[in-house]
Amino acid sequence: MPDAKRSASIVSGTLDLLILKTLSIEPAHGYAIAQHIKRLSRDALTVEEGSLYPALQRMQVKGWIAAEWKKSPTGRQARYYKLTALGRRQLDAEQQAFESSIAAITRVLRSAES
Amino acid sequence: MSGEEQDRARPGRVVRTEREPVEGAVDDEIAFHLASRVSELQRRGVSAADARRLAISEFGDIEASRRELAAVDRALRRRRRVLTALDGSLQDLRHATRSLRRAPTFGLATFGTLAIGIGALTTMFAIVNAVLLRPLPYRDPARLVGAWHDMAAINLPHAPQAVQTYFTYATQTHTIEGIGIYRETAANVSVIGQAADPQRVDVAACTATLFSVLGAAPLRGHLITADEDQPGAAPVAMIGEGMWRSKFGSDPDIVGRVIDVNGVARQIIGVLPRSFEIPTSRIALWIPLNLDPANPPPTAFTYGGIARLKAGVSAAAAERDFASVLPRAATLYPRFAPGVSTQQILAQTKPRPILTPLRDDVVGAVSTTLWLTGAAALLLYLVACINVGNLALVRFDARQLELAVRQALGAGGARIARSYLAEIAIVALAAGITALAISGAALALLGSKGPTDLPRLAEVALDGRCVLFALVACSCAVLLGGAIPLRRLRRGTLLLNRSTRGGTAGRAANRTRQTLVAAQIALALVALAGSGLLVRSFIRLDAVHPGFDADRVATYWMSLPPARYAKDTAIVRFYATLLDRARALPGVVSAGLTSRVPLVPRGFNDNPFYVEGATSADEKLPPLQIFTTVGGDYFQTMRIPLLAGKPFDAMDQQREGDAIISSRTASMFWHDSTGRSAIGKRFRVLPTSRWYTVVGVVASTRDSSLMKLPAPVVYFPQTTYTDPAQRQTARTMALVMRTQSDPASLNSTVQGIVRALDPSLPLFDVQPMVAAVRASTARLRFTTLMLGAAALVTLALGALGLSGVMGYVVTLRRREIGIRIALGAAPTTVAAATTRDAMRVTAIGVAVGLALFAAAAPFARATLFGVAVWDPVAVAGAVLILLAAAMLASWLPARRAAQVDPAEALRAEA
Incomplete structure (x- = not known):
């Protein structure tokens, strides 16, 4: 198992995509978003919390997500984020762009091998 | 308040974020994150202290994150505030349109007054800006100077260049990048290959350096080159855009075609754009001078000169440079004219080189006319603004009860002020848009019917700057019109019972109104007396005997080309x-x-x-x-x-x-x-x-x-x-x-x-001598007409303001008048007393106006002819006209008021 410190940090720009993807499943608070990304990537990706919250706020300003304070299961007040319609469109767009760029990179790698 | 609550509170509005103290929210969120992490680690068996340390180190720089979050939060809140304010403004606008619909007279009067005032001012701005303020349309125009000579010895303060001085400056000076000269002439021109229709056109013969100095760009083809300017070079010509369009139907293959200029076949090498107005806007054809420095023609001082200063060189420094090299002309180019040496002519004329901004040469004498007309438009605008202030004051008084009710119900002063300003703003904006339309029409008229010798006419247009200017003029009108009543709003609370108090009108309100009227009278006096001076000049000029009898004399010009x-x-x-x-x-x-x-x-x-x-x-x-x-x-x-x-x-x-x-x-x-x-x-x-x-x-x-x-x-x-x-x-x-x-x-x-x-000989300037004499006074006629029209409108607006205010004052004093009449005063006495008040205000306005006029009049001196700046007829005439207008404007409402039945007046609420 790779050391947590040496796991890949998230390329800037893709963090937005990961957050949007996470929130497309259900509304969540910041901590849950970070855990979700880490778990789904089998600890390959760690979210630097220091950049998670600013990213959330920026996305709020852009109108992709909305926030409200709610009681969490543990009983404490937590800020829950949810995807807006605009955010859903943004997710589709970013996902498409990401996939096509991955495909392009893969093509380059393959051709370099052959 | 949470976001959801707010959404419910204001249906139809999307609010994406909650409203709460920023810092607190950030801290809470980070704290929640850390607590969640700590409890999870503890569940995995990490000790409490270690879990806390680990969570904090995983999080990274908490402080930096907090700062960034807070910044984003503040931006969010700012945006929300703007949205709220906009929402409020929309409400204000809705409210304002409703209340304007209830008072159409106020709205229409304000609208009309402002449309005229802003329209006149914007039109003049468009002209003054294009002709006088904007840089000339050449490369780096600040370094372009007209090169002249001051020959004080023979009383010629603005003498031109000679070929000898031109070559001396071109080769000997070190403070300029170059110098070019030109001479205005005219020629019979016909297009070779077109049916014989010879025309007389204005021509500039110039050196090739003129174009490089100006840094002009041709519309088609190329500029005259140094080779084409050599003595003995094949004859070429450049034509102006106007000629290209009218005589050649904008032929794209114009370069290479040939025209006959005074019997000489010249090849067209390029087209100059309409904005190229050197030496004047009349020039339709440019041909090279083909000067030979070894054998200069005996043409004496007959060339205009334009030089480009080197970067960083002042005109004064270049003048010293010119003066120091000028004596070399005597040895470099010793022959000036047959039997006259350059040495001799320099000794006799004692030329002192002077370099003046090129703009002065291009714009010339028209600048006085434009500034005067612009000043008249400004007076008109100011009077219009004051009128709006007056109208607004009357309206404010009428709305006082309503405003007082709103204030009593808890509306803040700022809120009332805003809704009140919105009313004027709507009207001003509508007036501004109309004013732009008026300006557009006026400028189109100027282009087609105005004086053709106006320089830079091609550059006059209603551009973004003019729109911005009109907008500023609008805002100023709103502020001027709104500020005065608002000052009173701030001074104290509105009185609910004010309108029922009766008796006489408030002293402060009256004083403000009287100040405004006095200012209007002062401005109108300046406009009237100024145009009076011009009218008097014009009458004087008309009476001048020119020394010949122009009646029933016709002139027909023609020119026989040397070639034939x-x-x-x-x-x-x-x-x-x-x-x-x-x-x-x-x-x-x-x-x-x-x-x-x-x-x-x-x-x-x-x-x-x-x-x-x-x-x-x-x-x-x-x-x-x-x-x-x-x-x-x-x-x-x-x-x-x-x-x-x-x-x-x-x-x-x-x-x-x-x-x-x-x-x-x-x-x-x-x-x-x-x-x-x-x-x-x-x-x-x-x-x-x-x-x-x-x-x-x-x-x-x-x-x-x-x-x-x-x-x-x-x-x-x-x-x-x-x-x-x-x-x-x-x-x-x-x-x-x-x-x-x-x-x-x-x-x-x-x-x-x-x-x-x-x-093949064209006739030109075919006109009766009477028309020639008229044309020689065209500029004064134009200035007089413009200023006269502006003065009349200013007077009309001023009189309107005065009568409006007097009518209102009389209405307010109906009760008082009623009491007086009931107590036995004769109606005429009461009316006279009211008029006396108005005349006192008028007198103050006249005194201030005379002082203003004394300060401003000397600027118009150059335009006047045969009248002193303090011409008694013009000044006294203006004062009398104003007094008469004021008398009429105050007497009529006073008289009407005095004739009402006292009992009725007493019963009616004032």
Whole structure:
């Protein structure tokens, strides 16, 4: 198992995509978003919390997500984020762009091998 | 309040974030994150202290994150505030439109007043900005200067360049990047390959350096190159955009086509855009001068010059440089004219180089006219703004009850102010848009019907800057119109019972209103007195006797090109035949020829006059005279009286050597205005040339302008001359005819005579002499008309304001008037008392206006003719007109009020 410190940090720009993807499943608070990304990537990706919250706020300003304070299961007040319609469109767009760029990179790698 | 609650509170609005203290929210969120992490780690068996340390280190820089979060949060909140404010403004606007609909008179009056005021101001701004303020449309225009000479010794403060001085400056100075010269002339032009339709066009002959100095860009083709400007180069020409479009139908393959310019076939090498107005906007054709430094032509000081200063060099430094190299002209180019050395001419004229901003040369005398008209528009605008202030004040009083109710119900002062300003803002905005439409129409009219000699007319347009200006003018009107009532709103709370208090109107309200009216009267006085001065100037100018009789005289200009009329005898033969045929026409009283028509800016030729026996000629140039060539019965036709001696002989019998001088010349040299002592005296035109004998003396005429005293003129006969360097047979002349009836009826007949003599010869400036005289005063006429119109509108607006306010004051005082009448006062006495109040305000306004006028009037001095700045008729007239208007405006409502039934007035609530 790779050391947590040496796991890949998230390329800037893709963090937005990961957050949007996470929130497309259900509304969540910041901590849950970070855990979700880490778990789904089998600890390959760690979210630097220091950049998670600013990213959330920026996305709020852009109108992709909305926030409200709610009681969490543990009983404490937590800020829950949810995807807006605009955010859903943004997710589709970013996902498409990401996939096509991955495909392009893969093509380059393959051709370099052959 | 949470986001959801807010959404519920304001349906239809999307609020994406909650409202709460920023820092707190950030801290809470981070704290929640850390707590969640700690409890999870503890569940995995990590000790509490370690879990906390691990969570914090995983999080990274908490402080930085907090700062960033807080910044984003603040941006969010700011945006929300703007949205809320916008929402409030929308409400204000809705409210304002509703309340305006209830008071259409206020809205319409404000709208009309502002539309006129802003429209006039914006129009003038568009013109002043394009003509006077905007940089010239050439590369780095701040470094372009007009190169002239101050020849104080012979009273010429703005003398031009000579070829010798030009080459000296071009090769010897080190403070300029280059210098170019030009000379304005005119030519008969026809397009080769098109049906013969010769035209007279204005031409600039210039050096190739003129274009490189200006850094102009051609529309098509290329600029005149140094090679094309060499002596003996193949003849080329550049044409202006106007000619390209009209004569060549915007032919894209224009380059390479050939035009006939004065009988010379010239190849067109390029097209210059309309915005290229060097030397003037009239020029349609540019041709190279082809100067030869080894053999300069004897053309003396006849060229305009333009230089480009090197970067960082001041005009004063360049002037010193020019002055220091000028003496070298004497050795570099020693020959100035036949028998005259450059050394000699420099000693006699003592030229001092002066470099002036090129803009002054381009804009010229029109700037005074524009500034004056602009000032009149500004006065109009200010009076309009004050009118709006007055109207707003009246409206404010009318709404006082409503506003007081709103205040009592808890509306803040700012809120009331905003809703009130919104009302004026809506009207002002509508007025501003209308004003832009008015300006657009006015500018279009100026382009098609305005004075054609307005420089940079092509650049005048209603651009973004004008729209911005109109917007600023709108905002100023809103502030001016709204500020005064608002000041009162701030001063104290509104009184609910104010409207029922009755009795007399508030003292403070009245004082504000009276101040406004006084200011309006002061501004109107300045406008009225100013235009009064111009009207008086114009009347004076109209009464000036020009020294000739323009009535029923027609002029027809033509120019015989050297290519086809090489010999002097051919020229004389042509004109003698023309004169004979013109004289023979039925209805022609007499006919003559002249190389220069008085008051027409064409054919001016200033030369020195060396009197026989005078000694001073060597060190000082004698005073310049206007040399004119005449033939036939010119003096008789123009009714210029012969004071002494005899007229010239018939053209084909006249011999060289005779001259006729004006009485001004006679008194200048022989101190005898009757001219008798000048007869038989001799003079010459160059120190070494042949002698001419004075055979006659005629009365002086006003030559360059009706405003200027007659200049000294020397007339030579149209005949052949032996030495063309000294005197030439005139090629360009006007046929001048006195007719029994309307001179225009003979135009086609004269055209036919000229066609018969030479079908390729264009006639130009065909006009009655009366029209020529009128044209010479066109600018003053235009200025007078514009200022007069502005003054009348200003007066009308001022009177409207005054009557509106007086009417309102009387309405407020109806109760008081009623009481007085009930107590036995005569209605007329009461009315007179009210009028007296108005007159006191008017008197104050007049006094302030006179002070303003005293400060402003000297700027108009250059435009005036024959009247002092403090002309009593104009100033007293303006004061009287204002007093009469004020009297009328206050007497009518006062009178009406005094006639009401006192009982009714007492019952009615004031």
